Amino acid sequence: MAAFQLSAQGIRDSIFHINGVEVTAIPLFEKEYAGMKMTRVDTAYLEGKATLSLSDLLSEHTSVFIKNYGRGALATASFRGSAPSHTQVLWNGIQLNSPMAGMVDFSLIPVYLIDQLTLFHGPSSLDNGGGGIGGAIHIQNAAHWEGPPSVRYIQGIGSYSTFDEFLQLGVGSGKWRVQTRLYHNYSKNDFTYVNTGIGNLDPVTGKISHPLEINENAAYRRYGVLQEIYYRPRANQVFSFKYWGQFADRSIPRPTSYEGPDHSNLNNQQDMDHRVVADWHHYGESGKWMARTGYARKNLDYNQQNLVPGLGLIPVVASRSIQQALYHTLAYTYNPASGFSVKGKMDVTLHDVSSQDSVSLTGYDQHRYEVAMLLSARKNLADRVNLNVMLRQDWIDGQRAPFSPYLGFDIKLIDGKELLLKGNLARNYHHPSLNDLYWQPGGNPGLVPEQGFTMETGLEYRVVLAGQLIRTEMTAYRSDIRHWIIWIPGFRGYWEPRNIERVRSTGLEYALHIQGHIGGFGYKLMGTYAYTRSVNYGDPLVWGDHSYGKQLVYIPLHSGNLMVRVSFREWYVTYQYNAYSERYTTTSNDLSGRYRLSPYFMNNLTAGWSIHLKRVDVNTELRVYNLFNESYHSILHRPMPGRNYSLVLMIKI
Numbered sequence: 001m002a003a004f005q006l007s008a009q010g011i012r013d014s015i016f017h018i019n020g021v022e023v024t025a026i027p028l029f030e031k032e033y034a035g036m037k038m039t040r041v042d043t044a045y046l047e048g049k050a051t052l053s054l055s056d057l058l059s060e061h062t063s064v065f066i067k068n069y070g071r072g073a074l075a076t077a078s079f080r081g082s083a084p085s086h087t088q089v090l091w092n093g094i095q096l097n098s099p100m101a102g103m104v105d106f107s108l109i110p111v112y113l114i115d116q117l118t119l120f121h122g123p124s125s126l127d128n129g130g131g132g133i134g135g136a137i138h139i140q141n142a143a144h145w146e147g148p149p150s151v152r153y154i155q156g157i158g159s160y161s162t163f164d165e166f167l168q169l170g171v172g173s174g175k176w177r178v179q180t181r182l183y184h185n186y187s188k189n190d191f192t193y194v195n196t197g198i199g200n201l202d203p204v205t206g207k208i209s210h211p212l213e214i215n216e217n218a219a220y221r222r223y224g225v226l227q228e229i230y231y232r233p234r235a236n237q238v239f240s241f242k243y244w245g246q247f248a249d250r251s252i253p254r255p256t257s258y259e260g261p262d263h264s265n266l267n268n269q270q271d272m273d274h275r276v277v278a279d280w281h282h283y284g285e286s287g288k289w290m291a292r293t294g295y296a297r298k299n300l301d302y303n304q305q306n307l308v309p310g311l312g313l314i315p316v317v318a319s320r321s322i323q324q325a326l327y328h329t330l331a332y333t334y335n336p337a338s339g340f341s342v343k344g345k346m347d348v349t350l351h352d353v354s355s356q357d358s359v360s361l362t363g364y365d366q367h368r369y370e371v372a373m374l375l376s377a378r379k380n381l382a383d384r385v386n387l388n389v390m391l392r393q394d395w396i397d398g399q400r401a402p403f404s405p406y407l408g409f410d411i412k413l414i415d416g417k418e419l420l421l422k423g424n425l426a427r428n429y430h431h432p433s434l435n436d437l438y439w440q441p442g443g444n445p446g447l448v449p450e451q452g453f454t455m456e457t458g459l460e461y462r463v464v465l466a467g468q469l470i471r472t473e474m475t476a477y478r479s480d481i482r483h484w485i486i487w488i489p490g491f492r493g494y495w496e497p498r499n500i501e502r503v504r505s506t507g508l509e510y511a512l513h514i515q516g517h518i519g520g521f522g523y524k525l526m527g528t529y530a531y532t533r534s535v536n537y538g539d540p541l542v543w544g545d546h547s548y549g550k551q552l553v554y555i556p557l558h559s560g561n562l563m564v565r566v567s568f569r570e571w572y573v574t575y576q577y578n579a580y581s582e583r584y585t586t587t588s589n590d591l592s593g594r595y596r597l598s599p600y601f602m603n604n605l606t607a608g609w610s611i612h613l614k615r616v617d618v619n620t621e622l623r624v625y626n627l628f629n630e631s632y633h634s635i636l637h638r639p640m641p642g643r644n645y646s647l648v649l650m651i652k653i
Contacts, residue, residue: 028418028460031341031378034388035408035424036124037456037475039063039511041117048621051156051164051648054114054139055106060561060576060604062119063509063530064135066106067554068634071160071641072189072220072250075107079134080122080477081505081534081555083485086430086450088125088132091139092242092277094294094327095129099351099368102433108248108271109139112154112166112183113226116140121509122477123426123454126406129347130372130394131430133452133481141242143177143230144170151653158623158646161188175233181226189218191641194631197256215639217266218253222246224273236283244275255637264307272299277327287334294327321355339380347372353434362440371395386410394429402429402451422475423457432497436485442496450499452481458509468516479505484538500538503552507532522567529560536587546588553587554597554635556580570611576604585636600632619650 039062049057055075059066064087065078076084085102088095096104118138125132144150149171156164163186170179192214199208224246231239252267277294304317331345349370356363376390390406408424429451437445458475483499490496508531515524534552551557558581565574583597590596608621622645629643 028420028462029386029410029412031339031380031386031388031410033124034378034386034410035406035422036127036388037121037422037458037473037509038124039119039121041119043116046111046114046117050110050112050154050166050650051646052111053107054109054111057111057117058106058137059578060563061526061528062561063511063528063559064119064137065530065532065556065559065580066634068107068638068640070215070218070253070635070638071191072107072187072218073252073638074105076103077106077134077137078555079132080479080507080509081532081552082134082479082481085433086132086134088129088136089139090128090136091244091275092141092294093128093279093292093329094275094277094296095325095349096139096296097131098298098433099323099325100321100353100355100433100435102430102436105271108222108246108273110166110183110185110222110224112168113141113181113244114139115142121475122456122479123406123424123428124408126390126392126404126426126428127374127376130392130401130404130428133428133430133450133454133479141179141226141228143172143179143228143240145172145174145177145230145232151651153651154648156646156648158187159644160191160641162186162646164648172230175231177228177230179226179228179230182224184221184223186221187219189215189220191215191639191644193256193639193642195256195639196631197637198259213256215253215641217251220248220250222248238281239278241278242276244273246273247271253639256639257637266303266305266313268303270299270301273297286336287332290329290331290333292327292329296323296325296327298323315359317360318358319355320358321353324352326350341378343374343376343378345372345374347374351434355439364434364438364440364443366434366438368434369397384412384415388424390426394431396431401431401449402427404428418460418462420460421457422460423455425453425455427451427453432485436497441492441494442487442490444497447485447497448483448499450481450483450485452479454479468514471511471513473509473511475509477505477507477509481505484536500536502537503534504537505532505534507534520568524565525563527560527562529558531558533557550587550589551584553585554583556583570609572608572610574606574608576602576606578602595636597633597636600630602630602632603627615653617650617652619652621648621650622646623648 041061055066055068058064058077066075067078068075077087078084079087089097089104120136122135125136128136152168154166166183168181172178192212194210195213196210199210201208227243229241248271250269252269254265275296277292279292282289300321302317302319305313306316308314328348333341333343335341351368354365372394374390374392379387386409388408392404394401404427406424406426411421413419413421429449431449432447436447437443454477456475456477458473460473462471481503484503485497486500487495487497510529512527532555534555536547536550536552538548560579562577565572579601581599585595585597605624605627606621608619610619624645626643632640634640
């Protein structure tokens with residue numbers, strides 16, 4: 001009998017038996033998550049994608065659009081048409097967002113380190129932090145209390161001299177558990193591509209041809225460790241300690257529009273991260289205490305050198321930044337009755353940033369002190385209605401931020417059936433990042449926080465029909481965001497951030513999940529579709545009629561993905577499909593080929609074989625990416641690879 005983890009809402013497990021398949025799921029109808037749109041990624045899916053980065057997994061499995069600057073390069077997220085800084089990312093309760101830029105580079109987060117991955121769409125993120133106008137992504141690690149000592153090893157070999165190694169060790173008992181994960185990734189990343197950014201004119205025929213080039217100066221390397229220690233002195237009390245250290249070294253290739261000589265422009269970025277978090281959970285008869293403290297430090301070095309004839313490579317940028325943060329959280333949840341609960345939480349955060357460029361002699365040193373208070377109440381009415389009220393107030397350096405309330409509801413439309421009508425109305429805000437305020441040159445200390453109102457409603461349904469498990473969800477939303485922050489070229493000759501009056505985002509999200517058995521074959525089908533209309537309604541007198549009422553740059557109007565997996569005994573095949581409509585690279589939505597990114601459709605295929613030998617599980621996979629060798633771009637002038645391959649061996653003891 002096989003077991004699958006089903007993505008769903010709630011906190012208590014249920015078990016469905018369908019045609020010899022046992023499916024562990026979480027109830028949809030839980031007052032703690034009333035009105036919230038959430039996506040939980042299947043744990044079995046996480047295990048199978050361990051060699052990928054989080055950016056790749058989000059592209060394949062969710063409605064979040066990933067803006068990718070190239071294989072192994074910077075990858076940022078757009079949640080519901082919002083900016084990258086509008087997606088809050090938390091690792092075991094502490095923020096991963098950079099206090100400098102406000103965003104997260106998802107290419108630097110290995111899926112291998114993730115035990116639980118949950119996406120909170122829109123204002124559902126308010127429960128765990130402000131600023132997530134688009135949404136929030138929560139990464140969790142968990143103790144595997146039961147079972148003997150365990151070993152897991154993964155080796156991946158792929159195109160472009162790509163090598164991935166992962167090792168996980170676990171040991172413990174019912175009272176304590178120690179888990180260690182080590183990993184290393186390297187790729188020369190020297191794929192070939194047709195450079196459509198440069199054209200050669202044939203003087204005889206008048207035809208334009210595009211050269212075949214190699215993606216040079218694009219190698220990347222990443223290695224790190226995740227150390228977890230869990231201690232459970234009593235059944236109602238758990239202590240945990242986690243440390244994540246990582247080093248990444250990336251060369252940044254020149255854009256395809258560059259027409260200078262080879263090796264005349266070299267870029268390199270190094271990231272060193274240290275993150276520590278310790279927490280305590282105490283479960284009482286009518287309540288739960290949680291205390292957490294954490295520390296994060298990031299050293300980021302960026303260097304750019306240009307070749308000057310007669311002088312050699314001359315430094316143009318030599319930027320060094322140190323980002324540090326302290327996090328403290330105290331929360332208590334009171335459950336006086338089974339149908340009612342109250343939660344209070346306080347967060348205190350201190351950010352400190354020092355950034356200097358030794359070439360231009362510019363930089364800044366700043367710190368930020370944040371305090372947040374959250375009060376929430378959840379109520380179940382007659383087992384048919386759940387209500388969820390959250391009130392959040394933040395202070396930034398002693399200044400009160402916009403008050404953020406949330407009201408959500410779930411209504412069970414048919415008694416005894418898992419058919420829910422869901423909805424919420426909320427206010428959220430996002431404070432300018434330290435770069436927005438203080439970057440030299442260009443920072444604007446006069447920026448005001450972005451704030452907006454969101455409303456959404458949807459239907460969610462789950463049923464076992466003819467022995468097959470079906471879950472589907474559709475959500476419609478509308479967000480009005482005031483004082484949107486955007487960087488534009490200024491009259492002084494450099495880019496500057498400004499507040500624009502209004503951005504309105506409307507959209508539709510749909511998700512479908514079907515799984516079961518037909519004869520001796522098991523199958524799973526998962527798909528998502530997103531319609532995202534994110535429009536600039538700033539002042540046309542300031543911004544010009546050409547950008548007013550136009551779609552924001554790099555936001556596709558239509559996007560979707562589909563995954564089909566078929567298994568028979570020890571064999572399985574998985575097909576992955578992703579589609580994105582055209583994207584604009586200018587605020588005026590210029591339709592010319594130079595500034596428009598064409599739609600693209602990505603096809604990946606995986607074939608695998610698993611075998612169980614006493615206490616050893618062995619799994620081998622052959623993966624084919626970009627099956628039909630499509631030429632495409634996620635970002636203007638940043639090439640992506642054609643068809644490529646990966647062979648993965650996984651051993652688990």
